[in-house]
Amino acid sequence: MxxxxxxxxxxxxxxxxxxxxxxxxxxxxxxxxxxxxxxxxxxxxxxxxxxxxxxxxxxxxxxxxxxxxxxxxxxxxxxxxxxxxxxxxxxxxxxxxxxxxxxxxxxxxxxxxxxLPRPAGPQIGLTPRERDVVDGLSRGATSKEIARRLALSPRTVEDVRARLLRKFEVRNATELLARLTGPGISG
Incomplete structure (x- = not known):
């Protein structure tokens, strides 16, 4: 060499x-x-x-x-x-x-x-609880599975999920995850 x-x-x-x-x-x-x-x-x-x-x-x-x-x-x-x-x-x-x-x-x-020392881009405004729910959604987990992992009620997870959909003006979890990862930057 x-x-x-x-x-x-x-x-x-x-x-x-x-x-x-x-x-x-x-x-x-x-x-x-x-x-x-x-x-x-x-x-x-x-x-x-x-x-x-x-x-x-x-x-x-x-x-x-x-x-x-x-x-x-x-x-x-x-x-x-x-x-x-x-x-x-x-x-x-x-x-x-x-x-x-x-x-x-x-x-x-x-x-x-x-x-990243902290979430960048659209994720900057995520609370720790929202980040936990996004984490679960990104792994394909259901609200019940996320709730079990976080020791929460499924209703609480559904509330957080609904708040995220409103916050990012998207219709479903797939659009939410796409928004959070962004279209990417070529270069």
Whole structure:
């Protein structure tokens, strides 16, 4: 390995954001920051499907579908999202993706994940309770499931959900989640 290659590898590993290279949604390489964000040892992630990092198949598919059209159109996609860590906790991050294969965007993709100190964009106005409900909705949980996890009544969760729909002027949870992740910023 040349000195330049060693320097590049060192920069990749020490980057202040999580960086990952995937091929058809399988992790081929990632840096230590990415592994730490998700709470997994880096060596355990290489060769794993990105499905490992999502609570359900439905969430795994939804995330893919949100960014696929922009990746095809411009080669890149950006949003803010909740990620699920190995311990089950969630973290708001700025997500960026750039395809290396524009004709088949997911064939080879470079992504970065940068923790956000607080929700950005439309999420700034979320209360902690609203954030908990959005977290549940983003995982595809029902109001009853969210209520059980938060030790609340389903009616309380429904009230928070209704308040969120009014607050963001949307008709349903799907539109709410789309509004909170935004259309992304290509670049």
């Amino acid at each position: 040349t000195e330049d290659e060693k320097t590049l590898l060192q920069a990749f590993q020490a980057a202040p954001v999580g960086i990952v290279l995937t091929e058809d949604r399988v992790i081929r390489a990632c840096n230590d920051t990415f592994a730490a964000l998700f709470g997994h040892p880096r060596a355990a992630l290489t060769g794993q499907s990105f499905r490992l990092l999502y609570a359900s198949d439905q969430e795994f598919d939804q995330i893919r579908d949100i960014g696929l059209a922009p990746l095809r159109d411009s080669g890149s996609y950006t949003d803010e999202r909740l990620i699920r860590r190995q311990d089950g906790s969630q973290l708001w991050v700025r997500f960026r993706a750039r395809t290396l294969t524009p004709d088949t965007p997911l064939a080879r993709l470079v992504m970065s994940f940068a923790p």
